[in-house]
Amino acid sequence: xxxxxxxxxxxxxxxxxxxxxxxxxxxxxxxxxxxxxxxxxxxxxxxxxxxxxxxxxxxxxxxxxxxxxxxxxxxxxxxxxxxxxxxxxxxxxxxxxxxxxxxxxxxxxxxxxxxxxxxxxxxxxxxxxxxxxxxxxxxxxxxxxxxxxxxxxxxxxxxxxxxxxxxxxxxxxxxxxxxxxxxxxxxxxxxxxxxxxxxxxxxxxxxxxxxxxxxxxxxxxxxxxxxxxxxxxxxxxx
Ligand SMILES: [Zn+2]
Numbered sequence: 001x002x003x004x005x006x007x008x009x010x011x012x013x014x015x016x017x018x019x020x021x022x023x024x025x026x027x028x029x030x031x032x033x034x035x036x037x038x039x040x041x042x043x044x045x046x047x048x049x050x051x052x053x054x055x056x057x058x059x060x061x062x063x064x065x066x067x068x069x070x071x072x073x074x075x076x077x078x079x080x081x082x083x084x085x086x087x088x089x090x091x092x093x094x095x096x097x098x099x100x101x102x103x104x105x106x107x108x109x110x111x112x113x114x115x116x117x118x119x120x121x122x123x124x125x126x127x128x129x130x131x132x133x134x135x136x137x138x139x140x141x142x143x144x145x146x147x148x149x150x151x152x153x154x155x156x157x158x159x160x161x162x163x164x165x166x167x168x169x170x171x172x173x174x175x176x177x178x179x180x181x182x183x184x185x186x187x188x189x190x191x192x193x194x195x196x197x198x199x200x201x202x203x204x205x206x207x208x209x210x211x212x213x214x215x216x217x218x219x220x221x222x223x224x225x226x227x228x229x230x231x232x233x234x235x236x237x238x
Contacts, residue, residue: 028045054228
């Protein structure tokens with residue numbers, strides 16, 4: 001019987017520390033896009049989606065700064081759970097950028113298109129423009145958010161290319177330009193109470209080994225996805 005909570009900041013820090021001690025190097029998504037053919041073995045592409053909370057990201061940044069690791073943080077614009085421009089959220093997003101991490105847009109263009117009856121490509125162009133202006137940046141990457149509408153925001157990329165929108169990659173893109181998901185061992189916290197994993201695109205059903213436990217298997221290329229929302233100091237309801 002499981003008696004301890006897995007998704008504490010303390011455990012997260014331990015997993016990252018173990019990765020570093022085993023010789024893993026941590027990279028942002030843009031590093032993988034730009035240098036994938038020259039990167040060493042034993043790397044972790046470190047991705048963080050901000051689905052419901054920007055504020056919880058502060059603690060994750062504390063860990064990253066302490067261990068000197070970087071990642072790519074994908075931020076929504078249309079969440080009803082947070083306003084990226086609220087006083088503390090804007091401060092934290094600037095902290096992400098200033099500490100050398102990458103930010104990207106966590107896209108919901110298919111949802112926008114269905115709810116507002118607007119063309120998804122118009123929505124995306126406007127989103128990127130607003131996002132870049134809001135944070136005085138030029139994003140390189142987009143990751144599609146999986147929400148509750150029943151629609152799949154990733155479907156947009158069946159007919160569109162990132163370069164058509166002035167960006168370089170979509171984080172689940174399998175076209176070969178990015179192609180990380182199907183080449184990597186993918187570990188995600190997206191089940192809320194336990195980890196899940198995919199080996200080169202195939203779900204390993206029932207495998208709930210933690211990020212730290214997977215490190216013992218020595219995978220050369222790990223794609224790690226965590227969410228700011230999943231983690232806590234003591235318990236989920238704090
Ligand atoms: Zn998401």
